[in-house]
Amino acid sequence: MNEIDARDVQILNALQGDGRLSNADLAEKVNLSPSACLRRLHLLMQGDLVAGTHLVLDQKAAGYPGTAYVFITLDGQDRKKLDAFEAKVNLVPQIQECYLLAGQSDYLLRVIFRDMEDLERLHSEVLTSVPGVSRVQSTLTLRTVKRTARLPL
Numbered sequence: 001m002n003e004i005d006a007r008d009v010q011i012l013n014a015l016q017g018d019g020r021l022s023n024a025d026l027a028e029k030v031n032l033s034p035s036a037c038l039r040r041l042h043l044l045m046q047g048d049l050v051a052g053t054h055l056v057l058d059q060k061a062a063g064y065p066g067t068a069y070v071f072i073t074l075d076g077q078d079r080k081k082l083d084a085f086e087a088k089v090n091l092v093p094q095i096q097e098c099y100l101l102a103g104q105s106d107y108l109l110r111v112i113f114r115d116m117e118d119l120e121r122l123h124s125e126v127l128t129s130v131p132g133v134s135r136v137q138s139t140l141t142l143r144t145v146k147r148t149a150r151l152p153l
Helices: 006-017 023-029 034-046 079-089 116-127
Strands: 066-074 095-100 107-113 133-140
Touching: 006 023, 006 034, 023 034, 066 079, 066 116, 079 095, 079 107, 107 116, 116 133
Parallel strands: none
Antiparallel strands: 066 107, 066 133, 095 107
């Protein structure tokens, strides 16, 4: 992590809480002049600590009320099979996250879906159609208790 001071931490925490804060509101929250706040923010954005910014949409309001966590096991772990699977995953917008694992399964996916037919289509037409996939095991969520992208600083 780049060298940041307590004021930088205040700025980052404020923006993690509300990324739409105007510079004037942000400056007021962290007790800086707007020009000093903007200067610090530009320096923070140029470093490697800030990976990007994005707008978080409500998943249900966007028409995707369902979430499944899907464990994928491949029939081998050679680079060609991993690359083929990862290339396919990157083409499917409903696959929100994908992690290569150490353990029983090879990948863990977070998949969003409209209804059970949509999930079944994703399972049969997308996940199991990738050459090398030997097992797909899904766990459905009942409700989201906590979900955050906010990092403790």
